[in-house]
Amino acid sequence: MENKYEKMWQDIGLDVPLHKELLESINKSFNATVGAQQNRPLGMKYFDQVLHESHGGRVAELIENKARGNKTVGTFCIYVPDEIVMAVDFIPMPLCGGTNFSVPYAEKTFPRDICPLVKSTLGLAFSKTCPYAPIKSMAVGETTCDAKKKTWEILAKKVNFHVMEVPQKKNDLDKKIWREEVEEFKNKIEALAERKVTPEKLRQNIKIMNDKRRALQKLGELRKHDPPPISGLDALVVMQGALNDEPVRFTQNLNKLNQELEERITQGISPFAKGVKRIMISGTPSVMGNWKVHSLIEKSGATIVVDESCTGTRYYENLVTENDNNIDKQLDALAERYMKINCSCFTPNDDRITDAVNKVEQFKVNGVVHYILQYCHTYNVETLKLDAEFKKKNIPSLKIVTDYSEEDIGQLRTRIDAFLERLE
Amino acid sequence: MENKYEKMWQDIGLDVPLHKELLESINKSFNATVGAQQNRPLGMKYFDQVLHESHGGRVAELIENKARGNKTVGTFCIYVPDEIVMAVDFIPMPLCGGTNFSVPYAEKTFPRDICPLVKSTLGLAFSKTCPYAPIKSMAVGETTCDAKKKTWEILAKKVNFHVMEVPQKKNDLDKKIWREEVEEFKNKIEALAERKVTPEKLRQNIKIMNDKRRALQKLGELRKHDPPPISGLDALVVMQGALNDEPVRFTQNLNKLNQELEERITQGISPFAKGVKRIMISGTPSVMGNWKVHSLIEKSGATIVVDESCTGTRYYENLVTENDNNIDKQLDALAERYMKINCSCFTPNDDRITDAVNKVEQFKVNGVVHYILQYCHTYNVETLKLDAEFKKKNIPSLKIVTDYSEEDIGQLRTRIDAFLERLE
Structure with missing residues (x-):
């Protein structure tokens, strides 16, 4: 059966088979x-669809936007100010x-021992299976890790590439560098658009x-309930959608989902029983x-109630000051908000430690999984630094270092089961 | 037989057995x-001794210096201004x-998949076999790579630690950050010393x-000869000594060695025959x-004529302006000189690419080994970026990714032999 987007994929030059x-x-x-879960909120249909349309309808929207001259x-990286x-x-x-x-397609030229996220991304582009690669007019990298920082240099030879310097400390001069990077980014975008970023449009x-962010924060709040009205896996699907979907439509649908979740709380509906073991995921992102x-953690009978990650709280915490109507102040506000993201690229990164410990308390977490x-x-x-603090508060943790393959699933299941048994 | 330093090691708290x-x-x-080489310069005796005394006589000197209130x-990292x-x-x-x-002692608590240099260093400290660990009053880290940057945070809990921010680009604001870091480092050292850094002492x-640096540059020049009067392995031993030995004494002895090497050139003495295949090592450092x-490369019959690494040219290239007699100007000069080191932490790092290609020509290199x-x-x-340039100039290269173990020696030998056969 031919997919309705097949012609579009052909047109943009994908390797269709x-x-x-x-x-x-x-x-x-x-x-x-995701599909194997029971008792999912009805509102998840929309977010499942966001995923399924990420290579179809969403691509068509981007092509339409392009036809309008955009x-x-x-x-x-979530450090880039959308x-x-x-x-x-x-x-x-x-x-x-x-x-x-897509990982093997990256490993043909790139080192094997860099992170699966970078390799998966490169592999999609190299194998002509990323529908966004041929559509995009510019790519924006940053300096948050060694592997990405050096990868951009290779990609910059083939693609219109801009790199934002995320500094390594959070001192005054570092903040100044970041503020300058935000302004330079605005200049780059203006040059590409051949029009100015106006204070009105920026304010909107x-x-x-x-x-x-407010809708995602609300979802975060609802997950505090025991039992949470939604699985951690579904909340992750919502977050993955947040990174791909048109934002106004996304927010409308998330607000609807949040309403449904409130009703489920009132009615005592949840995929889990009261008293279910509550897990915080902490660490690297889990992208689409x-x-x-x-999935492994929730199949083992616990639930994830909060993601202290870039596909979690780091994405939606902290708002940008909204009332400014002057471009310099708006750029100040953007630089300030983004600089609050506690990426592990910073040294020291003590705010992340404090924040993670607070989250354990706020979300009544029984155990932390370092992902x-x-x-x-x-x-x-x-x-190591997080665990030192967790230990002081008797919070058990388990470190999972893994890639995207399925080879270690049996071993991970055993380790997760053993960890969950330890939780009080 | 008891070592004459055994009491000293006991006194500083080492695990003597x-x-x-x-x-x-x-x-x-x-x-x-090193010891298995033939036809070594006589002057290498001194540098062998620097190695052999690195846990003995040199430690005794440090203890004596401490007794004098120092x-x-x-x-x-060679980014720290000595x-x-x-x-x-x-x-x-x-x-x-x-x-x-010492690697296994680090792996007890640290991740296995960080670089052997970091693990070896930590392992020495953790196993009480590093004689410098208990003597030092402060440790200075930097932000040149992810692994080290985050490791300092763990060590800072136990040790008086200072971290210098090496920025990620070389723009004006980055240079300003680095200049500020150099000044802050001076302030830290002054605070620790309870005395000022005077322009006179700094100038000296x-x-x-x-x-x-001039003596090391001279050694570098002598290696341009065909055949070079010294093996690449011996030149590495000299470099490793440069990082450990008292500098004035080191320079005197290196100047003597250089003189001997000049005589060897006149007399046609070399560990190698004329026309020997000439290799450039490029990449990470090889520390003591x-x-x-x-050793593997030279046992296979080629010779290393230049090290484009932090235990090579990156250490001794570029001098600090000498004539300033004003502390601000001196700090400017230091910041400027150190910022020229083409560490791969920078993006882009194009000067390194240009420099490496130039070295291949200057040293008449037949092939490059990425170490x-x-x-x-x-x-x-x-x-990848270096190879793209080397390819344009028909310079063959071989990438060796390895740790400190001996497990891959057989495999490496096979790969090196095959590579050397390809060279013209």
Whole structure:
């Protein structure tokens, strides 16, 4: 049966047969994890669809936007301020890959021992199965880790690439560098758009992004309930959608879902029984296509109530000041808000430690799972500092270092089961 | 037989029996590599002795210096300006470990998949076999890679630790950050010393360090001869000594060695025959204890004529302006000189690419060996960019990613032999 988007994929130059294999691989993984859950909120239908349309309807929207003279800007990190891209009617599109399918295509030229997220992303582009790669007019990298920082240099030879310097400390001069990077980014976007970022448009889009963050914060709050009205895996699917979907539509649908979740709380409906063991995921992101560890934990009978990650609280915490109507002040406000993201690239990163310990209390967490993508040195080593604090508060933790493959699933299940048995 | 330093080791709290095992392991490795060479310059006796005394006589000197009210400052990177430490009569001491012996002691608590240099260093400290660890009054880290950057945070809990922010780009604001870091470092050293860094003392020590660099540059020049009067492995031993020895004495002895090498050139004496295949090592450092790849290459019949690494040209290239007599100008000069080091932490790092290609021509190199310590993402990925340039000039290259173990020696030998056969 021919997919209705097949012509579109052909037109943008994808390897259509290989792309079909990719989608089948992702669907298989989706059905075995997200799709295998019981008692899901009805509102999740929309977010499942966001996933399923990420290579179809969403791509068509980007092409339509392009026909209107607008552009798509690919990103790889939540440090890139979407608001600026949106203020010229461009679409920011996170390009991080969460599928093992594409990893071998990256390993043909790139080192094997860099993180699966980078390899998956590169592999999609190299194998002509990423529908965004041929559409985007610019890609924006940053300096949050060694592997990505050096990868951009290789990609910059083939693609219109801009790199934002995220500094390594949070001193005054570092903040000044970041503020300058935000302004330079605005200048780059203006040059690409051949029009100015106006304070009005920027204000509108700061509001749009804040609304999205507020809806995600609300979802976060609802997960505090015992039992939570939604699985951690479904909350992750929502978050993955947040990184791909049109933001106004996304927020409307998330507000609807949140309403349903409130009703479920009133009616005592949950995929879990009261008293279910509550887990915090802490560490690296789980982007679209990657449901492995969330699914394993919840299949083992616990639930994830909060994600202290870039596909979790780090994405939606902290709003941008909304009332400014002057471009300099707005850029100040953007720089300030984004600089609050406690990425492990910073040294020291003590606010993350304090924040993680607070979250354990706020979400009544029974245990923490450090989720570390293989070869991610910063999050990996930082678990030692987190664990020192967790230990003081008698909070058990388990460190999982893994990639996107399924080879270690049996071993992980055993380790997760043993960890959950230890929890009080 | 009791070692004459046994009491000293006991006094500073080393695990003396384990430390004895460590020395035996290093000596075994030394004898199988450096010691197994033929036709070495007589002047190498001094540098062999620097190695052999690094846990003995040199430690005794540090203890004597301490008794005079002075201190030792441990460092892990050639970005730390030794001149400032020396200007208050303190001794800067690089602490990087090059031995596999200590790696398991680090892996007890640290992730396995970080680079062997970091693990070896930590393992020495953790197992009480590093004689400098208990003597040093402060350790100075930097932010040149993810693994080290996050490791300092863990060590800072136990040790008086200072971290210098090496920025990620080389823009004006980055240079300003680095200049500020150099000044802050001076302030830290002054606070520790309870005395000021005077322009006179700084000028003297800038001269001392420049003299050392000039002697190393001269050695570098002598290696341009065909055949070179000294093996690449011996030149590495000299470099490793440069990081450990008292600088004035070191320079005197290196100047003597250089004289001998000039005579060897006149007399046609070399460990190699004319026309020997000439190799450039490019990439990560080979610190004391690590002779593995250099030895393998030269045992296979080629010679290393230049090291484009932190235990090579990056250490001794570029002098500090000597004539300033004003502390601000001197700090400017220091910041400027150190910022020229083309560490792969920078993005982009194009000067390194240009420099490496130039070196191939200047040193009449037949082939490049990318020497990459395992899990060093920045140097690993940067080989792609170097190779793109080498390819344009028909310069063959071989990438070796390895750790300090001996497990891959057979495989490496096969790969090196095959590579050397390809060279014209």
